[in-house]
Amino acid sequence: MSININELSTAKLDFNYWQDIIKNIKHNLDQIIDNKHMSKILKYDIDIEFVFDDLGSEEKFGPNACAKYIDTENNKYQIVLGRKLLTVLRHFSFKVIDYDDIFPKIPRTEINREKLSKLSDTIFYLWVDFICLHEWFHIVRGHLNYGHENLNKNFQIDEFSKNKYFDDNEINLYLEIDADRFAGKVLTGRFSLMQESLAVMLNLNEEDMVEGFSIFMIYLFDLFFLLSDNSRGKVHPSPSERMVFLIAAMQEAIHTNPKLFNLTEEKFLSLTETALKKHYKKHEEEYILNAKDILITMKTLDTYTKIIKDIKLNDYQILKEL
Numbered sequence: 001m002s003i004n005i006n007e008l009s010t011a012k013l014d015f016n017y018w019q020d021i022i023k024n025i026k027h028n029l030d031q032i033i034d035n036k037h038m039s040k041i042l043k044y045d046i047d048i049e050f051v052f053d054d055l056g057s058e059e060k061f062g063p064n065a066c067a068k069y070i071d072t073e074n075n076k077y078q079i080v081l082g083r084k085l086l087t088v089l090r091h092f093s094f095k096v097i098d099y100d101d102i103f104p105k106i107p108r109t110e111i112n113r114e115k116l117s118k119l120s121d122t123i124f125y126l127w128v129d130f131i132c133l134h135e136w137f138h139i140v141r142g143h144l145n146y147g148h149e150n151l152n153k154n155f156q157i158d159e160f161s162k163n164k165y166f167d168d169n170e171i172n173l174y175l176e177i178d179a180d181r182f183a184g185k186v187l188t189g190r191f192s193l194m195q196e197s198l199a200v201m202l203n204l205n206e207e208d209m210v211e212g213f214s215i216f217m218i219y220l221f222d223l224f225f226l227l228s229d230n231s232r233g234k235v236h237p238s239p240s241e242r243m244v245f246l247i248a249a250m251q252e253a254i255h256t257n258p259k260l261f262n263l264t265e266e267k268f269l270s271l272t273e274t275a276l277k278k279h280y281k282k283h284e285e286e287y288i289l290n291a292k293d294i295l296i297t298m299k300t301l302d303t304y305t306k307i308i309k310d311i312k313l314n315d316y317q318i319l320k321e322l
């Protein structure tokens with residue numbers, strides 16, 4: 001895959017540029033996570049501070065995002081997004097719009113440059129929304145409370161390095177899948193709200209939009225694997241399984257709310273699955289996939305359900321219900 005992390009993370013963008021981006025990210029977050037009505041959906045009040053790590057205190061080992069407790073007695077948490085991570089995402093969003101499998105119907109001509117640049121912005125913000133939601137679900141699904149009570153009182157979740165508080169990396173990975181699952185569901189709803197106007201701008205239909213959404217989210221996961229500590233990728237679930245779970249989360253969103261798109265559930269399923277298959281086909285050499293993978297994924301799903309039950313995650317969950 002032609003993603004060069006070094007190249008993506010070293011390109012410089014100036015200070016004012018980031019000020020605007022942070023403002024937009026916070027604005028999006030306020031839209032997605034409606035803090036005014038939070039008390040209705042949470043079992044008790046919590047306080048989540050959103051921090052942009054401009055000094056790199058959380059990024060000593062490379063691009064990172066994390067979720068942590070800052071005051072256990074007062075239920076205060078923090079979500080930290082690193083500057084290096086945002087830089088990588090921003091540059092990758094510039095690159096990805098030139099990939100031939102991203103909205104392939106848009107001619108890559110000079111006249112379309114402005115549209116493509118807007119598309120790049122949209123992709124970037126959806127990626128960041130996904131990461132923020134993923135961190136938010138680490139908190140409200142009780143992952144931090146679980147780790148704090150059972151593993152270590154300084155427990156925190158770092159996205160791209162091996163979690164030192166787990167003896168067994170397996171639970172860690174299933175918590176990642178859990179955060180992906182719920183973030184993926186919410187993001188699918190968010191995308192459904194904006195896809196119509198985006199489709200008009202790009203002169204595409206709804207099917208193109210759903211397939212495109214699936215593909216650029218899959219690319220985000222490609223990026224995650226490149227950013228991750230390699231030792232993690234060797235533990236189940238594998239990178240491709242995590243992608244399958246993301247697609248499953250999108251399908252779950254449509255199953256729960258069939259009105260999100262003007263497509264039948266079957267059509268939606270087939271579009272997302274086609275996107276995944278096309279992506280695998282294109283990057284065959286990087287994902288050594290075969291029929292066995294499907295079976296492993298089914299097993300992973302069972303294991304996920306079992307582990308979430310075994311660790312009694314519902315007892316730690318701060319959300320009232322899902």
Ligand SMILES: [Zn+2]
Pocket residue numbers: 134135138157158159175176179
């Ligand atoms: Zn995570």
